Amino acid sequence: MSAAALLEVDRVSKQFGGLRAVADVSLTVRAGEIVSLIGPNGAGKTTFFNLLTGQLAPSSGQVRFRGQAINALPPHARARLGMGRTFQIAKPLVALNALENVMIGSFLHEARLGAARDKAMAVLERVGMAHLAARRAGELTLSERRRLEVARALALEPQIVLLDEVMAGLNQSEVGHEIELLHGLHAQGLTFLIIEHNLKVVRAFSDRVVVLDRGALIAEGTADEILNSPAVVQAYLGQGHVGSGTEAALSPEPI
Numbered sequence: 001m002s003a004a005a006l007l008e009v010d011r012v013s014k015q016f017g018g019l020r021a022v023a024d025v026s027l028t029v030r031a032g033e034i035v036s037l038i039g040p041n042g043a044g045k046t047t048f049f050n051l052l053t054g055q056l057a058p059s060s061g062q063v064r065f066r067g068q069a070i071n072a073l074p075p076h077a078r079a080r081l082g083m084g085r086t087f088q089i090a091k092p093l094v095a096l097n098a099l100e101n102v103m104i105g106s107f108l109h110e111a112r113l114g115a116a117r118d119k120a121m122a123v124l125e126r127v128g129m130a131h132l133a134a135r136r137a138g139e140l141t142l143s144e145r146r147r148l149e150v151a152r153a154l155a156l157e158p159q160i161v162l163l164d165e166v167m168a169g170l171n172q173s174e175v176g177h178e179i180e181l182l183h184g185l186h187a188q189g190l191t192f193l194i195i196e197h198n199l200k201v202v203r204a205f206s207d208r209v210v211v212l213d214r215g216a217l218i219a220e221g222t223a224d225e226i227l228n229s230p231a232v233v234q235a236y237l238g239q240g241h242v243g244s245g246t247e248a249a250l251s252p253e254p255i
């Protein structure tokens, strides 16, 4: 094990009946890294996240975080160790305001109401949403709700943050703002593992890119290496289209 390894995934698989959603995936994320996980729809990316953060138990394989085997730990215990995440289908408590939504995360490390509120407010400031603290989550715009998801993950005081398509549905300028925010958080010492379809984000915000296809890790490298790889283009477009792949074709969403 490398001294700086934060998250170590060793041959993890997840079987859903006859479907092998994640197949023998190994991956190490070091402290301070930004790793992007890409792959076609249904490749197993979200399932892989669920194995890391404990929403699902692996059928086989081992996940270690900060040197500790965590397979047996429930999600809240993994959060306590330093794993924060967002969910692809965000479920903010729409009747609560933004501050209260973030406070739910703050309570992980802070039992006192006032202190939890202060910590949550500091997180909202960190993501540029302090002015929206009193706004009900149900009244936030899509980009504000996505940012609230990031704030909820940050409230857990994580060392690593796993983001599952937090840019989906945002326009170009909103994506630009989110990339700026993530760069700032990274500069403050956070490690990131992100699932992203938007290749503009992958290019702008990755040290390393990992590709999943039908559950298996099929490629790993820099953004340039990966986005120009025939194997990756083939995974997205299928046999017969290799060579015609463009970045636009790789991305199911407008860049």
Ligand SMILES: Nc1ncnc2c1ncn2[C@@H]1O[C@H](COP(=O)(O)OP(=O)(O)OP(=O)(O)O)[C@@H](O)[C@H]1O
Residues within 6 Å of the ligand: 016, 019, 021, 039, 040, 041, 042, 043, 044, 045, 046, 047, 048, 088
């Ligand atoms: N709880 C479950 N039970 C059975 N099958 C599941 C379950 N969760 C996911 N799957 C299946 O596992 C495969 C991988 O799904 P997953 O959601 O991990 O893909 P993904 O790469 O995140 O896709 P997308 O890009 O569309 O979000 C899919 O075939 C999906 O239908």
Ligand SMILES: [Mg+2]
Residues within 6 Å of the ligand: 045, 046, 047, 088
């Ligand atoms: Mg997914």
